[in-house]
Amino acid sequence: MQAKKNKKTQSSRKPAKKTSKKVSKKTSKSKIQNTLPDIDENFSEWFNEIIFQAEILDYRYNLKGCGVWLGYGFKIRRKYLEIMRDLLDNTPIPHEEMLFPLLIPKDQFMKEKETVKGFETEVYWVTHGGLTPLDVKLALRPTSETVMYPMVAKWIRSHQDLPLKTYQISNMFRFEGKNTRPLIRVRELTTFKEAHTYHETKEDCTDQIREAVSIYKKIFDTLGVPYLITQRPKWDTFPGADYTIAFDCIFLQSRKALQIGTIHNLGQTFSKTFDIKFETADGNQEYVYQTCYGISERGVASLIAVHGDSNGLKLPPVVAPIEIVIVPILFKNKEDEVMKVCNEFYDKLKKEGFKVRLDNRKISSGRKYFHWELRGIPIRVEIGPKDIAKNQIAVVRRDIKGKEFVPIDDSINYLHNLLKDIQQSLQKTAKKRHDELIFRTNDLEEAIDFIDKNKGIAEIPFCGEEDCAESIEKRLDGLKFLGIPERYLPILNKRVKKEKEIYCSHCMKPVTKYWRMGKTY
Amino acid sequence: MQAKKNKKTQSSRKPAKKTSKKVSKKTSKSKIQNTLPDIDENFSEWFNEIIFQAEILDYRYNLKGCGVWLGYGFKIRRKYLEIMRDLLDNTPIPHEEMLFPLLIPKDQFMKEKETVKGFETEVYWVTHGGLTPLDVKLALRPTSETVMYPMVAKWIRSHQDLPLKTYQISNMFRFEGKNTRPLIRVRELTTFKEAHTYHETKEDCTDQIREAVSIYKKIFDTLGVPYLITQRPKWDTFPGADYTIAFDCIFLQSRKALQIGTIHNLGQTFSKTFDIKFETADGNQEYVYQTCYGISERGVASLIAVHGDSNGLKLPPVVAPIEIVIVPILFKNKEDEVMKVCNEFYDKLKKEGFKVRLDNRKISSGRKYFHWELRGIPIRVEIGPKDIAKNQIAVVRRDIKGKEFVPIDDSINYLHNLLKDIQQSLQKTAKKRHDELIFRTNDLEEAIDFIDKNKGIAEIPFCGEEDCAESIEKRLDGLKFLGIPERYLPILNKRVKKEKEIYCSHCMKPVTKYWRMGKTY
Numbered sequence A, B: 001m002q003a004k005k006n007k008k009t010q011s012s013r014k015p016a017k018k019t020s021k022k023v024s025k026k027t028s029k030s031k032i033q034n035t036l037p038d039i040d041e042n043f044s045e046w047f048n049e050i051i052f053q054a055e056i057l058d059y060r061y062n063l064k065g066c067g068v069w070l071g072y073g074f075k076i077r078r079k080y081l082e083i084m085r086d087l088l089d090n091t092p093i094p095h096e097e098m099l100f101p102l103l104i105p106k107d108q109f110m111k112e113k114e115t116v117k118g119f120e121t122e123v124y125w126v127t128h129g130g131l132t133p134l135d136v137k138l139a140l141r142p143t144s145e146t147v148m149y150p151m152v153a154k155w156i157r158s159h160q161d162l163p164l165k166t167y168q169i170s171n172m173f174r175f176e177g178k179n180t181r182p183l184i185r186v187r188e189l190t191t192f193k194e195a196h197t198y199h200e201t202k203e204d205c206t207d208q209i210r211e212a213v214s215i216y217k218k219i220f221d222t223l224g225v226p227y228l229i230t231q232r233p234k235w236d237t238f239p240g241a242d243y244t245i246a247f248d249c250i251f252l253q254s255r256k257a258l259q260i261g262t263i264h265n266l267g268q269t270f271s272k273t274f275d276i277k278f279e280t281a282d283g284n285q286e287y288v289y290q291t292c293y294g295i296s297e298r299g300v301a302s303l304i305a306v307h308g309d310s311n312g313l314k315l316p317p318v319v320a321p322i323e324i325v326i327v328p329i330l331f332k333n334k335e336d337e338v339m340k341v342c343n344e345f346y347d348k349l350k351k352e353g354f355k356v357r358l359d360n361r362k363i364s365s366g367r368k369y370f371h372w373e374l375r376g377i378p379i380r381v382e383i384g385p386k387d388i389a390k391n392q393i394a395v396v397r398r399d400i401k402g403k404e405f406v407p408i409d410d411s412i413n414y415l416h417n418l419l420k421d422i423q424q425s426l427q428k429t430a431k432k433r434h435d436e437l438i439f440r441t442n443d444l445e446e447a448i449d450f451i452d453k454n455k456g457i458a459e460i461p462f463c464g465e466e467d468c469a470e471s472i473e474k475r476l477d478g479l480k481f482l483g484i485p486e487r488y489l490p491i492l493n494k495r496v497k498k499e500k501e502i503y504c505s506h507c508m509k510p511v512t513k514y515w516r517m518g519k520t521y
C-alpha cells in the first residue's frame, strides 16, 4: 500500500542533479516546494517521504522491500560504517573483519534446528542455476550462524586461538510477508553488521557482552541516537542463546520502540551443534563459548527519525556528508565581488578540513535554503554585499532557529566550535525528549492508559512469567514487553538495586524489578 | 577437484591466531614449514596455496566457488577498495557511489534480451520465499544493467541531469559450470565494482571512456600490476556495446592473460531498451548515451600473482596491512633490554604513522621470518643486543635479498624512503617481466610456437575478421585473440600509427594493425 502510493506521488520527482564539489552552475527548472508531511501529525508518511526527498534511498524498485541507496544516503551510510569499523577494529583485542558467502546449502542450513525454526517461513531459496535444477537448494542468508560456524570449527584448535573476534558487514535476506517499511522492515537488509566472538570460558563471554554493550553505546551516542538497554524476556531471546540484550530507540513522534541492536550470549549451544572445540591449557577438549551481536541500517533510520523535523533532516556533523554549505547572496552588479569572497572562503574552509560545499547554482537563495535544510546540513553560511562591507559572515544552524553574524577573521574557530556544539546539542535534545517518554508506575491501568494515549514506554512491576505477560499484552493492540531495564542487570552494573514491596501487575506476586513494555515496530 | 584436494591437505592447518596490535605472547605449538609449491614449477597450485596459507581467503566452504575473506585478506581488499573509491569519488565530476538491490524480478531481467542471452545459463534463480512459490521468480544479479537502468530512467529528465556518473561495489553471482578458481572464476563475486555513466552526446561518452581508462591505469599502477590495454574483437564485445576495451594482465609464470578490467561504450542500446530519455537544451527528447566499466577481486588476484615468489606474497606497501614488522632478536639475559628497545622503536614508528607490528610471540625468529615473508610484509626490522650496542637496526626488505644496518637515529627517514622504493621497485620489476612476454612477429608459425612454448602473448598482422580468427585460434588449444593494442586506438592516442606492408596472417589481405593473441584464463 505504502509503496504503491509512493510510486504515484513520487513518479514525477527525482533526486537532484549529481554535482561536483562545487555545485554546477546550470539552472534547474523543476519546481521546489516543501511537500513533506508534518512530522508530528503524520510521522510515518514523513519518514517515507524524507528518505525519498533527501535522496537517502529510492524504494520505487520493482520489488517490494528493496531500495536503492542514492548518492547522498550512501555517504551517510559510509560514515555510519566508518564509525562502526573504527570501534570494532580498535578494541584491545581487535575484531577482524571478514566476509562470508551469501549462499547456504540446504543441508548445512538445516543443521541448526532452533535458529532455522525461527526463519523457516522467511528464507529465500535458490533452486535453479540457469535452466538446471540444483542438486542442493541454496538459502540466501537470513543470518550467518550456519555459514560461519562450520568454517570457524576448522580454524579453532587450541586455547591459543582464543578469543577470536570477527565481524562482517553484508546483505541479508528475509522474505517479509508483512508490510515492509523503508530501512526498518526490508527484504534485503543491505547493511547488517554482525560480530561473532569465541571464548575459553563463560566469564570471558560475559566480559565480551560488556564490550559489545560499550561499543554499541558509543556508536549510538555518536549518532546522537538515544536508546534503552533492556534484557529481553526469555520468550523473546534469540533461539539458542542464554540471554539477549537489546538496544531500543523510542521514535519521538510515533512513540514506538524500534530494536536497533541486539547482543546475544550464546553459551555453548552453537559450538555443540557445529563442533567448535578447543584444546584447553591442560590438554582437554572443550566447546568454545560464544557471543554474537548485530546492528543494521536501522541505525540510519533512527538518526533520521529522532533528529528530523517538518523541514527535513538534521544530521549530526559526524555523519553529515557536508558540514557547511555556503550560499552567496547575489545582488545586481555585486555578483563578481560576492562570488570572489565566497570562493575564497570556500577554499579557506576546505583547507581547514571542513566538509564544505559552495552552492553557486543559478536559483533563488530561498530554494537553496530549502534544499540544504531538507538534507540536514548542520551549518549554512550566507555571504552578501552587506556582509562583505562589514567583513562578516552570516551563520545559520540547522538544529535551532536564529542567525549569527561572525567576523570573518574569527570564523574558523567559530565554525569548529559550532559543529561540536551542534553535535552535542542534537544528542542532548534527542535524549531529553526520549527520557520523557518513559513512565514508571505501580498502577497497571495508568500504564496501559499512558501507552494507549501514545505517550511512550511504561515500566511496571512484573514477575517475568510468560503467562502474566500474555495477559497484560492482550490489554492493548500491539503492546509488548521489552524486558528488564539495564539498571537491574548484574553484568552491566556493579551494584544492582532491588525494588522493595512491589508486586507483579498481573499475578500480584512480590517482585524486585520493574519491566518495560510498550508498542514496538 | 582442486577444492577437494585442498580440503584434504589443508584440514589440519588453520589461519594463525588473531592478535592485538602487538602480537600475543602465548606460544603456539603448531608446526611451521614452507609447504608452498615452487611458483615456477607449479604456479596454479602455488596460487591456490598462497591464498589459503597467507590467510587471504578460505575456500573450504561447503559450496564450490564461494570462499571466506579472512582477516588479513580482508584488509588487503579494503585497501584495494580505498584506492578505487578515492579515484572514482574525486573525478572532476564525481562518481556517486550507490547500492542497488541484489534480486531482479524475472520479467524485468528478461527485458534486455541481448545481455540476458549471455547470462541465460549462468543465472541463479530464487523460486521460493519460505515454503511458498514466488509469483515472479527472482534472479541473483549476474550484472546490474537490468537493475539499474529502470531506476535511472526515473531520475534523468533533462540535459541538466547529465552527465550522471554512478558506481556500486557489491556481490554478483554466476553459476559457473566450469572449474572454479580462487579469486578468478568464482560463483559469488564478492568485490565487483561497476561504474555506469550517462551522457548527452556520443562525444561525451568517448571522453568518459578516456577517463575510465585513466582511472583503471592509476588503480593497477598503484597495485604495481602490469597490464595490456586492448580493444576486444567485435565477437568478444559486451552484448549491446559499441566496443569494449579491456585490461589484461599476463601472469608471469602461467603466461596466460587474465582480464582484469573492462570498459564498454554502450551508445544508446540500453537507453532505448529502458527508455532513458532526456530533454535537450532546445526542448527535444533524446536517448542518453552510456558507458559502463567494471573491475573485481581479480585485481587482488593479479597483485598476488605478479609479485609473489616461492616464499610467499610480496605486497606493495600501499596495500600491505602491515608495512613493517619488528622482530626482537633475543639472547639469554638480554631479553628485557631488547624488548625495551623494540617497544620504544615500535612506539616511535607508530607515532610516525607507519603501519607497524611488533612480533613478540615466544617462537623462534626463523618462524617469525617465515610467517611474515609468507604474508608479504614489505620490511622486517631486526633488533638484537649487538644492534643495540651499535645503536643500529637491521633492515630486511621482502622484495629483494640483502640486509642493511641503519643507525637508529636515521631510521625513520630511511624507512620512509625504503617503502617508496619498494613500491616503485615492485611495479618496475613486474612491468619489465610482463613486457618481455609480448612478442611481435610477421610469421604466424613463429607466433604459434612462441605461445605453444608458453612464452606469452604474440602480436601478429591480422585483418579482424571472425573467420580468420577462428582458423588461427584452431591451431592451438586455448588460443584466443585479445584484440587491437592500445597504440592503434584513435580514442586513446592523438596520433595513431598505421603499419605498412603487413598482411593478415591467415587471409593475407593487406592490413594496418598487429593484433594480440594468446592463452587466457
Ligand SMILES: [Zn+2]
Pocket (backbone or CB within 6 Å): A462, A463, A464, A465, A468, A504, A505, A506, A507, A508, A509
Ligand atoms: Zn506475574
Ligand SMILES: [Zn+2]
Pocket (backbone or CB within 6 Å): B462, B463, B464, B465, B468, B504, B505, B506, B507, B508, B509
Ligand atoms: Zn584475415
